[in-house]
Amino acid sequence: MEHDNALPPFSSPRSVKISKMQHLDATPVVIVGGGINGISTFRELALQGIPVIMVEQGDWCQAASGALSRMIHGGLRYLETGEFSLVKESVQERDRLLKNAPHYVAPLRTTVPIDSWSGGLLNAGKRFLRLSEQPSRRGAIIIKTGLSMYDLYTRQYGSMPRHRLNNQRETQQRWPNFADWATCSATYYDAWISAPERLGVELILDAELANPQALALNYIKLIASDGESLTLEDTLGGERFTLRPHVVVNATGAWIDRLNSTLLQNPSSKKLIGGTKGSHLIVRHPQLFKALNGEMVYYENQEGRVCIMFPWYDNVLVGSTDIRIDNPDDVVCEADEQRYILQSLKFIFPDFEVSDRDVLYTFSGVRPLPASDSKISGKISRNHSLVLLPPEAGRDFTTLCLVGGKWTTFRKFGEQAADKVMNLIGEKRKISTTEMAIGGGKDYPSPERKAAWIQLICNEFGLTTERVGQLLSRYGTRAADIAASISRDPDCPLEHYPDYSRNELRYLIHREQVQTLEDLLVRRTPMAISGKLTLARVEEIATLLGSELGWNVDDTAQHLATTLSRLASLHGLTGLYPLPVSEGVSHVSNE
Template identity: 45%
Template structure:
């Protein structure tokens, strides 16, 4: 492979084309392939580079969705959370969560009004309503729950647990959800697993759909300029916040004839390096209300503190970026719950923003719009010869079951039967990976007996790749290796392994998604130059190619991450 070309050519013919390589599109791709369906995935950017890279890193049931009466969604999400704890134990972990509570009864009436659909926007929640919500949360997860039930604590015990919490908090609640360490990597691992198990399934990045002409989809490689066509029997539109734009392209840009399915809301997050805040958060997430009643979160993540998020309506996902007003809002919310901790703008080391693909709604507040998922089916017409199934909404946590539901719709149309389910299918480095504790230490001892790598270095690889760390370690040992000068915790051969084995096509793929360097605030010009030179050598880039990829990375960092 040279320059930015794909490893294999995009076929001319396939049964199903999945457009969109976010977590939901990848889930559909995986499930269809496992049923023996000939399937091709086309993604206009890198895999999991949109909303699937901009989640709050939580794998959760959605406690606040109970206020909207979305019991089915919460039950399903809690079940999927527990599946992920088992199937991706290298990336998904339990997360103790602390909820500061300010009032005993005040706010109960407003919560009840929201529950019956009469509320107008967020408001403070009482201890009584939070207690009812957490009891429901525990009950809905009773069949699959593998973590402790919730408990309430007094104000005195709350401040003993977290001395920096505002003294205005009268009570506290503790419950468990989960968090995901590397969501983008988990998506890529699902693609690698699928292509290894199903040779007829292929996923292609940086390939945009240009138009449709009868039976043919015209595509363009956005890095090389290569063009071509592919003829499917059916299309799954899994482009998230871009669903309506994609459907317009599939309808020959006839905007007036394409129904609107999605209206996005923007969610921005801050990565903050502040020792006081990190100490205050410890090993738990704080799930708190701002003064206006909106829910915010903060927890330590990969050496920095993740704070989020906003929830703002937006029509064009290409324009999504974290504005100064959003930063001010999130910092203000932090001061509300941690009044004695001084967090400055300069403490922000990274920003990321995504657009939630919510269904079109006339709700009076973004928090009232359903987070559940659904789909729409459009039959062939005079412009295109194939049906289109569009995915609407969906949470990151429920990607597996959403993919399963869409696969069942496709199988019914194709007249085929399901072969297997993904309920107990381990993902990537979660396969044969022991849980944290003595079992993992024995596993490490056994594996290190066949390697000549320093234990601390190998444990760092295990933290990043789970059981796939064995393959990475062997690759690193096969030839002379050295730490990166800009980020010594990564090595040259480790980065080369990712380039050669994880569908990497652009500099931003490595810096922003295959590694956590960006989230950790480690991007520098020296790093860009060092990894750029390595990629140029491996992929055969010319100087002009390298300069272009550096420019693309700089543009993406400026637009999406407020880094210039």
């Protein structure tokens, strides 16, 4: 097995990439926004050999694309509103991800507790006919009907087992801690994703490796447009440069309208986005974790709103809220949202005492849903669409806006966007990504071959089977390249976080565009969301990162302080740092 120890094109020094952009002047396509849909469009275009640039003012998948429910699902509840095409597409893309990204996406057995047989029939009919938007509880007949339709798509496009309806005795045997109102239940299969932010990075890695004319840079902000050129600024180094695009893809999600009105000379364009905020909690509760036994519970709370919970590493992920919001900047899980989620959890598991002190981590994002007059946020379509803004007086380039979309359907949405762009610039598709493996999903070993694969890497690089198995679980088959890289020089575990080694983190820093401490703790690794961060661990990693990126002592101290502050304000990790509690923000200790 051969491995290239040289750094791949993705990890070219930042200054080299910026220099390339500065000398381009004109380029066919500029994508603004590095969430999952922008990344997918970038990958699709790059794989067709199209020169394309993608810029993101923060880090990859930093906003909504990193704040999903960690589900890869077909959208069962969209059947109720008649969005059959969305469910069909979602099931197809879910099953493709199971095949193309098996290192991060896996099946998830899911149980729906039910309180009656006939409940909600009248209201469900009204919702289907668009005569009512009010949520209500759904009985076994409605859920059975929906799951039977779901099975039709599943059998046609994948290999998931069929659903099963469980009577009261079966439900109580499997779920003795369910509330008394759960008189029966239904079980079906969907999927979950363990590292969504990493999957986004791997899509970029694949794209840049395949096309030297594809350049992706984080921490680059679009600050102005004169209608012909875009002015971009490196927010880390301060350099500015301009590009003349033929097409601009606005993939900024919840910020689409802001970008259109202030930077793309489109003050007359109609409002496209009506975002809603979704917040989630990571709770540490051994009893609840054990009760779930590896399954997700997909349940309705007192108001008939859908909630979820499932095991997440050694903890439990619980969510979510769905709240209209106008300003998407730095959204947080508010104290009332946390109370709402915990009360909803209590509704299905009344015997478990889960309180604020059990919450390890919170995260929030704004879903970039299409503008809607619907009074019920849960009834706004989760489908995606492309809005084309042709050149007009004062703007020479075409703007393509990516509106809406589920995380699950990112590949299809990116494919559609790329095809539209190629039509605009006179190019044709050469490669399909339908069956194309992603990153560490390439040549991923089957369960029967996994032990042999691990042993092969052990023999080649002198690592233990435990270590290679750990790398495989984190990075898929990219573990082979990481093993090759970390074995070149003496390596040792981190003193305060021995699950990771110094060379492993060096690999991530230099090959995955890590620019800040938060990038490493929150998005390239699950250190933060797993609830295992301590101040000593963060300080040790900050020192290592500073050494690798050439920061001086003051720079490192500033990055550390900034990261600790953001972990506290955005994710509730106040146990790491004695910060003042801001009004209206839920702060909980991780200790």
